[in-house]
Amino acid sequence: MKILYLGDIVGENMIDVLKNHLQEIKQEYKINIVFANAENVSSGKGLTEKHYKQLKSLGIAAFTMGNHTFSKKEIFDYMDKEDVTLCIPANIPTKQGKKVLYVKYNDKVIALVNMMGRVYQNTPLDDPFKTMDNLLNDIKADYIIVDFHGDATSEKKAFFYDFAGRVSAVVGSHTHTQTSDNMVYNNTCFISDMGMVGDYNSILGDDINMVIERFRTGVFTPLKVAKTGEAIISGVVLDLNGNKNTIERVYKKYNY
Ligand SMILES: [Fe+2]
Ligand SMILES: [Fe+2]
DSSP: OEEEEEOEEOSTHHHHHHHHHHHHHHHHHTOSEEEEEOTTTTTTSSOOHHHHHHHHHTTEEEEEOOTTTTSSTTHHHHTTSTTOOEEOOTTSSOSOSBSEEEEEETTEEEEEEEEEOOTTOOSOOOOHHHHHHHHHHHOOOSEEEEEEEOSOHHHHHHHHHHHBTTBSEEEEESSOSOOSOOEEETTEEEESOOOEEEESSSBTTBOHHHHHHHHHHOOOOOOOBOOSSEEEEEEEEEEOOSSSOEEEEEEEEEEO
């Protein structure tokens, strides 16, 4: 089974970019199912129900989030609905939200898990390692994919080696910068970060001048998502078949 997993989608402009190009990427890589990190879709922070529905209608089967999960408060109104395929970080201590999402494809079941790293994150989070240990006691699926949302490559890689052989893939998100360290160990696929679906001439998807201004002045004015007319779609293709799983990087540039 070939899965396309897209890195953090930054800004609603990217919905149109995906509308124009997702199908051709799916065809090129013979993709069966698409997942994406959607924590930055709506004005760069969070995910409204409208944007969730638009992305779903493009054929993205399920979504994971991150530190911006609750940036749009309306997520509380729709994330727990039965048919909503939105998975929030399992180690956010709240009881609300879906912590494991089961996605069916033909006769196979994929369990999707979202986990947050704790290094450089200043929100309350349970231990991602122990949280995953506990989840694995209950998960019954053919494949298990974890989107590990965090800053530190060391923490992501430690999580990967700890759970290698116990999950099918650990794919990183949050830095919006694709790494070149994709590998497979004990039949578990890994990449520190999948990158983003965002504006090419940007700083992690945001307007360049506004971010420079923040660094120069120390004044934290709200950032705006960049819109320069060039976009990148980055992510990974996971080929999971039970015996010899593989991972390859996808990094495409388009005008929009
Ligand atoms: Fe992000
Ligand atoms: Fe993030």
